[in-house]
Amino acid sequence: VHEYSIVQSLLERVRHEVNARNGGRVHRLWVRIGELSGVEVDLLHTAFEMCRASTVCAHAALEVSRQDARWECPRCGANIAPGERLACEACGSPARLVQGDEIMLDRIEMEVR
Amino acid sequence: MMCQTCGCGDAEIVAVDVHERILAANDAQARHNREHFAGHGVVAVNVMGGPGSGKTALLEATARALGSRRMGALAGDLATDRDAGRLETAGIPALAITTGNACHLDAQMVHRALHHFPWSNLDFLFIENVGNLVCPAVYDLGQAANVVVLSVTEGEDKPLKYPVMFRTAELVVLTKTDLLPHLTNVDLHALEDALTRVMPVPALLQVSAVTGEGLDRWLDWLECLQRRMPVSLRARRAGDD
Numbered sequence: 448v449h450e451y452s453i454v455q456s457l458l459e460r461v462r463h464e465v466n467a468r469n470g471g472r473v474h475r476l477w478v479r480i481g482e483l484s485g486v487e488v489d490l491l492h493t494a495f496e497m498c499r500a501s502t503v504c505a506h507a508a509l510e511v512s513r514q515d516a517r518w519e520c521p522r523c524g525a526n527i528a529p530g531e532r533l534a535c536e537a538c539g540s541p542a543r544l545v546q547g548d549e550i551m552l553d554r555i556e557m558e559v560r
Numbered sequence: 561m562m563c564q565t566c567g568c569g570d571a572e573i574v575a576v577d578v579h580e581r582i583l584a585a586n587d588a589q590a591r592h593n594r595e596h597f598a599g600h601g602v603v604a605v606n607v608m609g610g611p612g613s614g615k616t617a618l619l620e621a622t623a624r625a626l627g628s629r630r631m632g633a634l635a636g637d638l639a640t641d642r643d644a645g646r647l648e649t650a651g652i653p654a655l656a657i658t659t660g661n662a663c664h665l666d667a668q669m670v671h672r673a674l675h676h677f678p679w680s681n682l683d684f685l686f687i688e689n690v691g692n693l694v695c696p697a698v699y700d701l702g703q704a705a706n707v708v709v710l711s712v713t714e715g716e717d718k719p720l721k722y723p724v725m726f727r728t729a730e731l732v733v734l735t736k737t738d739l740l741p742h743l744t745n746v747d748l749h750a751l752e753d754a755l756t757r758v759m760p761v762p763a764l765l766q767v768s769a770v771t772g773e774g775l776d777r778w779l780d781w782l783e784c785l786q787r788r789m790p791v792s793l794r795a796r797r798a799g800d801d
Binding site: 453 | 571572573574575576577578579580581582583584585586662663664666694695697698699723724725727756757758759760761
């Protein structure tokens, strides 16, 4: 369960942004997690609940959006469905993951005085 | 409204767009490690796999086979330095990275270990990750390549169950192949098919650390990886010798 260390990195990053803006309380965080990122969203929520006390995020809501995995052919752009062989049916090129490995912090809503 | 005298009063709520990887700090440390390795012409290989898949045994056999080539290993383990001890016994410098509760190595742990380990003269630095088919895949360490070790008894559907791990792999080494004659229901075609669905460029080598079968192909693969290094660095390394 590396979700705890992901949350530690998240809290550290948020603290940095808050300090840089002389901000106060954080109200909300927007995070994006890809299907092939290796991060479990439920575990991320649990880890966040356990780690956020006495941080700037103590009262923050965590909004997580999930991003589906999408593979395509880098040459002809053909879509390759999940679960299929990861090579283009038409030209044989190895597929490229165009989305789905995100572990992203998108946005922070914070108080600024 | 904010009080003009001391700044007390209602705070303004602002939204700050970040759009950055949460592990950006690890990524930066990994880039730093990668520059270190490249600067010294060291090929770093991140060896991942489940507990008991045969990671250490593969490296022991590699140590015996590489002979005069200079290799060393960092061995990540939750609680002991047994793996590092085994590798030292096999004749190579090795250092344990004891992670405590962490189920994976990160770039910072590797960097700290490099300060206590004579790595810069090596041809190959193997970083044996914590036995785990999930978490290690998430952290870049600065390696030249990821190798996943899978043993014949783990089940041919493992790649489909752990797609994140296998997607990051440049090579899968199937170990303990000397057991295959006793395992009538292991279907290697099913394993190969599963790999094509999780790896864009599937690559599988079969190795037995016990009989040594397949080791030559593994050593060839390592040689190819080394040849991928920029020519200027290889020339420098040759000069070192």
